[in-house]
Amino acid sequence: MPESMNRGKNAFDVVVEQDAMVPVRDGVRLATDVYRPGQRGKAADGAFPVILERTPYDKTAVSRSELRFGAAKSFARPEVAEYFVRHGYVVVYQDCRGRYNSEGGFTKYLDDAADGYDTLEWIVRQPWCNGKVGTMGLSYAAHTQAALACLDPPGLACMFLDSGGFSDAYQSGIRQGGAFELKQATWAYRQAVNAAAAAGDSVALAALEGEDIRDWFTRMPWRPGHSPLRWAPEYETYLFEQWTAGAFGEYWKKAGIYGAGYFDQYSDVPMVHMSSWYDPYPRTATENYLGLSRRKKGPVRLILGPWTHGDRVKSFAGDVDFGRDAVMDGTLAEDFLALRLRWFDRWLKGVENGVDREPAVRYFVMGGGSGRRNADGRLDHGGSWREAADWPLPDTRFTEYYLHGDGGLRPGKPDADEAALSFDYDPNNPVPTIGGAISSGSPLMEGGAYDQREAPQFFGCKPPYLPLASRPDVLVFETAPLAQDVEVTGPVRAELWISSDCPDTDFTAKLIDVYPPSGDYPRGYAMNVTSGIMRCRYRNAWERPEMMEPGNVYQITIEAFPTSNLFKAGHRIRLDISSSNFPHFDVNPNTGEPEGMARRTRIATNSVYMDRTRPSHAVLPIAAAGGKAG
Numbered sequence: 001m002p003e004s005m006n007r008g009k010n011a012f013d014v015v016v017e018q019d020a021m022v023p024v025r026d027g028v029r030l031a032t033d034v035y036r037p038g039q040r041g042k043a044a045d046g047a048f049p050v051i052l053e054r055t056p057y058d059k060t061a062v063s064r065s066e067l068r069f070g071a072a073k074s075f076a077r078p079e080v081a082e083y084f085v086r087h088g089y090v091v092v093y094q095d096c097r098g099r100y101n102s103e104g105g106f107t108k109y110l111d112d113a114a115d116g117y118d119t120l121e122w123i124v125r126q127p128w129c130n131g132k133v134g135t136m137g138l139s140y141a142a143h144t145q146a147a148l149a150c151l152d153p154p155g156l157a158c159m160f161l162d163s164g165g166f167s168d169a170y171q172s173g174i175r176q177g178g179a180f181e182l183k184q185a186t187w188a189y190r191q192a193v194n195a196a197a198a199a200g201d202s203v204a205l206a207a208l209e210g211e212d213i214r215d216w217f218t219r220m221p222w223r224p225g226h227s228p229l230r231w232a233p234e235y236e237t238y239l240f241e242q243w244t245a246g247a248f249g250e251y252w253k254k255a256g257i258y259g260a261g262y263f264d265q266y267s268d269v270p271m272v273h274m275s276s277w278y279d280p281y282p283r284t285a286t287e288n289y290l291g292l293s294r295r296k297k298g299p300v301r302l303i304l305g306p307w308t309h310g311d312r313v314k315s316f317a318g319d320v321d322f323g324r325d326a327v328m329d330g331t332l333a334e335d336f337l338a339l340r341l342r343w344f345d346r347w348l349k350g351v352e353n354g355v356d357r358e359p360a361v362r363y364f365v366m367g368g369g370s371g372r373r374n375a376d377g378r379l380d381h382g383g384s385w386r387e388a389a390d391w392p393l394p395d396t397r398f399t400e401y402y403l404h405g406d407g408g409l410r411p412g413k414p415d416a417d418e419a420a421l422s423f424d425y426d427p428n429n430p431v432p433t434i435g436g437a438i439s440s441g442s443p444l445m446e447g448g449a450y451d452q453r454e455a456p457q458f459f460g461c462k463p464p465y466l467p468l469a470s471r472p473d474v475l476v477f478e479t480a481p482l483a484q485d486v487e488v489t490g491p492v493r494a495e496l497w498i499s500s501d502c503p504d505t506d507f508t509a510k511l512i513d514v515y516p517p518s519g520d521y522p523r524g525y526a527m528n529v530t531s532g533i534m535r536c537r538y539r540n541a542w543e544r545p546e547m548m549e550p551g552n553v554y555q556i557t558i559e560a561f562p563t564s565n566l567f568k569a570g571h572r573i574r575l576d577i578s579s580s581n582f583p584h585f586d587v588n589p590n591t592g593e594p595e596g597m598a599r600r601t602r603i604a605t606n607s608v609y610m611d612r613t614r615p616s617h618a619v620l621p622i623a624a625a626g627g628k629a630g
Contacts, residue, residue, distance in 0.1 A: 012037035012044060014085045016078070019101055022094070024118040031101030032119070033059050035081035035091040036128055047130035049157070049348035050090045050123055053077070053137040054116055054144040056191070058100045058198070059093035065138045065162070065310035066336070069329035083337055089344065090128055094119060096144065098234070100198055107238045108188075109143060109169070113255035116148025124155035132157040132348045136340055138310045139164045139439070142281075143256065146288070149269075150255035150262035158347035159271040160340050163279050163310050163439075167287035169257035170248050170542065173280055177558060178535030178542070179506060179585040180243050180596065182217075183280070187440040188239045189213050192232035207231040217444055217459065217583055221596050243586070246535075246595035248542035260291055268296040270347045270356075276307040277366065277530070278317040278447045280437050283561050286391055286491070289361075293390075299356060302391055303332070304363040304564070306383055308447040309439030312336060318435045318448020320527055321374055322366055322383040331385055332362065359387040365487060366529075367513070367566030373520040381449070381513075381527065383566075392490040395624040401479070401573070402617040403496075403610040409477040409575055413615045422607040423473045423578075425505060427587045430580035431474060432460035435528050437561050444583045452512060452526040452576075459583055467526065469576065475608060478514060478574035482567055489564040490621030492530055494575065496556050497614035502604040503547035503592035504537045506579050509558040509618070513565055514572035526574065532560035533585055537592070547592050553609060575618050579606055 015038035021029035037044045057063070059077060066075040075083075081091035097115055098106025123129050133155040135145040142164030149159065166173055174184060189208070196205040211228035221243075222228075229236035245251045253261050271292070275285035282304055293300035305328065308317045312328040313336075315321050325331055333339035345351040362385060369382020388394070401409050405419040432454060438447035444459045452468045454461035469476045494509040509532050515525040537545035539556045548554060567573050580587055589598040610616045 012039065012086050012088065013041065014038055014082050015041070015043045022119055022122045024115050028097060028102075028104035030094050030097060030103070030115060030119065031059070032092060032094040034128075035078070035085050037085050037088060037090070043128070047128055048088060048090045049132045049134065049344070050092055050129050051084050051134050051136060051344060052092045052094070052119070052123065053135065053141050054094045054096055054112065054119065055137060055141045056096040056099040056106070057140065059095050063138070065312070067313050068335050069313040069327050080337070084341070084344070087341060087345075088349070092123060096140075099195070105234050106195070107234070109147070109166075109256040110254055111256070112144045112147035113151050116144055117151045117153040120148060120153035120155050129155070131155055134158045134160070134344050134348050136160045136162070138162040146259045147256040149267040150259055150265070152265055152267045156267045156269055158269050158343065160274075160343055161272065161288075162274045163276070163281050165259065165273065165281075165284060165288060166257045167260045167284045167291065170252040171559075172283040172287075172561075174242050174257065176585070177533040178246065178538040179533045179588070181280070182444070182583045182586055183438060183440045184239060184242055186213065186442065186444055188235045189228055190440075192229055192235040195235075196232065204231050214443065214459065220587065221598055223597070240596065243596035244594065247538075247545055259288060263291040263295055266292060266296070268298070270299050270343070272301045272303060272343060274303040274305075276305040276309075276312070277364075277561075277563050278306070278308045278435070278437055278449060280309065280439050282437070282563070286562050289391055293360070299360070301358070302361045302363075304562075306364045306366050316376070316378050316448075318446065318450045319378050320381045320449035321369075321376065321378040322364070322381055323369060325384055326364060359389065361388040361391050362386070363388065363489070363564055365489060365564045365566055367568060371515055371518060371520075379515075379521070379525055379527065392621055393623055396490050397622040397624055399620050399622045400617045401575070401620055402615050403477045403575070403577075403608065405610055407477055409479050409573060409618070414610050414612060416611050418611045420607045420609045421475050422605055423475060425473050425579035425590070425604045425606050427580070427589050427601040427603075430460065430582035430587050431468060431471060431508070431578050432458050433581055433584040434458050434468065436531055436581075436584055438584060441583070449527050449529075452510075452528055469526070471578075473578055475577040476574065477577070478572045480572070481516065482569050482571055482573070484569050486567045486573065487565070487623040488529075488567065488620050489623045491562045492532075492560040492618070492620060494532070494558040494560070494577070494616075494618045496558065496577070496616045497553055497609040498536070498556055499551065499553045499607045499609070500536065500548055500590075500604050501550045502590040502602050504535070504588060505590050505604045505606055506533055506535050506585075506588040507556060507558060507606070508533045508578045508581050509560060510576040511560060511563070511618070512574040512576060513567055514574045516570055529565045530560040530563040531581065532558040533581060534558045535588060553614060573620070577608055579604065
């Protein structure tokens with residue numbers, strides 16, 4: 001560990017107790033490592049504030065996101081623990097139930113509320129705890145924080161949630177708009193392999209590693225006992241439970257995955273909710289901010305960067321670069337360790353360091369770069385940090401951009417009495433996923449910003465690798481070249497009037513920043529900004545699926561993830577409408593069969609209406625003046 005990292009102002013040594021087995025309410029014991037301040041090789045006397053992380057990724061392993069800008073490798077969790085211990089904290093890492101050294105069976109997300117509460121109870125009883133506990137962690141380790149906070153456990157004093165902490169997993173993280181996020185399948189497969197390796201089960205490991213997950217994605221939907229996870233039954237079981245629970249019923253209202261249902265009883269402690277535009281959780285972060293900042297004394301803070309999942313020391317996402325200012329290190333703080341240390345020092349130690357006077361919202365506006373290809377071969381899109389008092393930004397103008405039959409996207413409503421555009425959606429030839437708000441999708445899909453053009457690196461793409469806009473099942477609507485810059489910052493949605501000749505189908509919407517041709521990009525560049533999806537059986541209520549009648553016209557709302565992008569003068573704002581985005585989401589077979597269990601497919605003729613009485617449109621949050629430069 002670098003000397004600059006391991007020398008805190010108190011210069012404590014580190015004493016660790018490994019695999020303390022913490023009992024929880026059902027008798028299962030959770031493996032827990034406790035890192036304590038020490039002196040001359042022995043634990044120091046007295047009680048200290050505690051920092052807790054609960055993880056399914058091995059409490060002793062390297063965390064890929066614990067990385068400094070320019071460093072060759074990430075820090076292992078014991079190294080991170082040492083940093084905080086030397087600043088006067090006890091650090092506790094715990095393996096989640098059924099993972100690595102912890103007992104019990106693993107069911108993703110659903111045991112973490114009670115297990116987290118019981119762990120907090122155990123911590124505050126220990127003589128080395130002064131009664132104050134802060135939590136931290138990325139992704140699943142953010143979900144575990146939100147889960148325990150739903151039950152308001154004793155001792156919880158502050159939280160720092162990085163890229164996770166479900167407000168509503170039905171709409172962000174497991175499902176979205178009724179469709180199922182297939183990153184859950186790729187995650188389950190990889191973690192089943194890791195679990196078999198950790199358990200030393202050579203037979204299960206060989207069976208799992210013998211499966212080709214890419215091949216399996218060509219044979220969907222899977223069936224229990226006939227999937228690449230059949231060699232790991234507990235992983236297969238929870239995956240199918242998520243996949244087939246299509247309606248918003250009791251399954252989706254549990255503490256571990258539905259924070260919004262617990263906001264009133266949620267712990268009232270200072271908290272940071274951090275995410276990024278190409279991460280699966282900017283909607284979760286903004287919903288948590290809105291739901292909790294209005295109910296709690298907090299304070300509640302929101303940080304939104306331009307990164308992919310946890311990649312805060314990268315200036316790029318996918319094939320697009322946002323400039324050196326996009327990196328957290330040297331902008332928001334010296335580095336991520338220092339950012340969290342200031343938060344913990346203020347709320348666990350009472351240090352008057354000014355954290356409580358910082359702006360409620362810090363966000364990164366993408367755009368404003370040169371548009372050239374940089375030395376790394378990426379589009380220089382640029383961007384800058386801003387500050388704001390609230391979210392959505394005060395004085396946001398939510399502006400309607402209407403779809404027109406000539407392919408236009410304009411503020412004015414259509415004049416035609418009746419106009420519609422139709423396309424055939426074939427579930428056996430879905431629109432391939434090219435970037436987006438994705439994590440855990442490897443080797444099938446990667447998050448980020450890309451030119452919306454097919455290429456060999458993207459699953460499902462085929463020669464001649466033309467733009468997605470050339471597909472007959474993609475409707476394209478775009479503005480004229482902009483006369484001036486337009487900043488879109490906030491939640492984005494599409495209000496569509498649609499019909500189908502099938503009982504159920506999906507509609508997708510994708511917001512795109514279209515660059516004009518240039519020397520570096522003679523064919524221009526269509527950069528994906530944000531997207532959303534809607535499964536039509538849920539058009540009226542998430543709890544009650546209703547099939548459609550052929551010939552009937554229905555109004556639907558597609559909610560895309562929030563974003564912030566500066567569309568430069570000369571660019572076009574584009575909205576693509578289609579009916580699939582695979583393998584990001586499962587494919588709708590158009591038959592109306594139970595989700596995750598269909599055996600047939602139908603080609604759907606889907607229509608979008610854009611006339612005076614059915615004016616389909618996008619609602620874009622136009623920043624009136626933008627936030628203060630940060």
